[in-house]
Amino acid sequence: MKVVITGGAGFLGRMLTESLLKRGRLVDRQGSLSDIDELVLFDQDAVEQHPDPRVHVVTASICDPESVAGVVTDQIDGVFHLAAVVSGEAEADFDKGMAVNLGGTLNLLEACRRLPYAPRLVFTSSVAAFGGELPSPVLDNTATTPRSSYGVQKVIGELLLNEYSRKNFIDGRGLRLPTICVRPGTPNKAASGFASGIIREPIDGITALCPVTPETLMWLMSPPTAVANLVYAHELPPAAFGNQRCLSLEGLTVSVGDMVAALRTTCGDEAAARVEWRRDPAVEAVVSTWPGRFESARARELGFYTDRDFETIIRTYLKTKPT
């Protein structure tokens, strides 16, 4: 079987790639466990060819319908759609966010629709689907009320995923991902980027600015758990999703103050002291609209994975972090 990952050169895309290569098999279009013969990494950013012969890198923009149709051929059994402009950038550059997050998703859906069968499509939505005055916890049937361009684009993606699935153009599965933490590598333009920065940078001996107050509640998931859930979403039978193709995962609710306390416990006072509190209204304006508490009954009932606690997340990061 053949699988496509859009945004395959990104941080989650690369982790997902390694996970799929190691796993070696996925459920194919007939619903049978099959060997992955080819894994297409579709990304606008050029990356080196992967040493594994199953991997095929395609450098192109998801905003170009022909490039998308060129990889979503009738060889494809499954698609993981990770390509996106992140929250901070989508807020600053409205046109870019609309073009990639809405237009790109439509290009992908249309390419899938043209196949003679309904491929499995795993879509990543976000905590940013919610904003403003909300019940606490946010429930599975709480109305999505995005208050950011990124959130609006993700919720439109959720609606289209439902609709294309209802029309049997695709077999869609959407996950509202918590803020992913600890994200390795360099900072990106996500408004939530600080959540990883205040752990990653101090561990590396670098001072990190925290743009929000210690009381701010974050809804978090570690990268390995997020990747395991993407794969699991692909593997579940269609009936598990029914009419509502998108669900909120079970993230950890942790205050930013408790995140730094966990850094202190796991990495010592010196590391924790490298977090410098300096409020940034632009970041606060986006992050403060996101809810911190969820009661994700559907994800639990369907068996999606959770993290134990934030200290464990840090310890796992320490074991696997790039050196």
Place this chain on the structure above:
Amino acid sequence: MKVVITGGAGFLGRMLTESLLKRGRLVDRQGSLSDIDELVLFDQDAVEQHPDPRVHVVTASICDPESVAGVVTDQIDGVFHLAAVVSGEAEADFDKGMAVNLGGTLNLLEACRRLPYAPRLVFTSSVAAFGGELPSPVLDNTATTPRSSYGVQKVIGELLLNEYSRKNFIDGRGLRLPTICVRPGTPNKAASGFASGIIREPIDGITALCPVTPETLMWLMSPPTAVANLVYAHELPPAAFGNQRCLSLEGLTVSVGDMVAALRTTCGDEAAARVEWRRDPAVEAVVSTWPGRFESARARELGFYTDRDFETIIRTYLKTKPT
């Protein structure tokens, strides 16, 4: 001041045109009551020039960005966006529904965004924003769960209306309209078209097929009340809408059986006997997903108009119906 009505040649568009011409004034971009100097009717269907010199007819498709930008110039103070592919047609022709209801709305929003101020934009959403398992009544904060292509496209329009308003590109006001009844004229391709047909046709001495059961609950509003609400939505100050730019109006909840009973009371046994019950699975599949009961507290608090009862709706129709 200058006003544009998209879908201006349609049934609601023509009623709105007459209402605005008679009224003569609307709140302009500065928030002051101003004379309407020009009323542009933008529609893909060619219509005769209007005898009133204030009316200017433009025949073009909302799917063409340049045509839309050509009428949404910086002379414009307000826009009523009524152009849409109706529910039955959007379900049967997915591409057309997406092009007009999503693509056309985006063209209009982008044209408004290019103005050096945020014009008032009245958007018509629908009962079709809701579907599937729902609380009864549907509340203002009930999650939108469309189960039709039309409904999905309308909910995406709601999200974009909110987002473009949040970005201060427009001053958007969205109304979820109940099924409009009694709609004069010939049947259209709306899945709810029968609701008008089973009243209008029997009054004209013609047999009408009713494709749903008498127990089916409809959520209804008369054309004059709907038009009054469109104008009222334009006139309210921006603060009345706040972060959530779309609301459900207060429709009448009436079973189809009670609609026919009201026809009997107002027009006699002979008229009522012209309703022939013949279930149509295609219509039922769409209509059965729509909720029949709403508790629209926001619309009531903001002072939107309601109909008294269904018999009054029929009597009003009888007084004004085209001969």
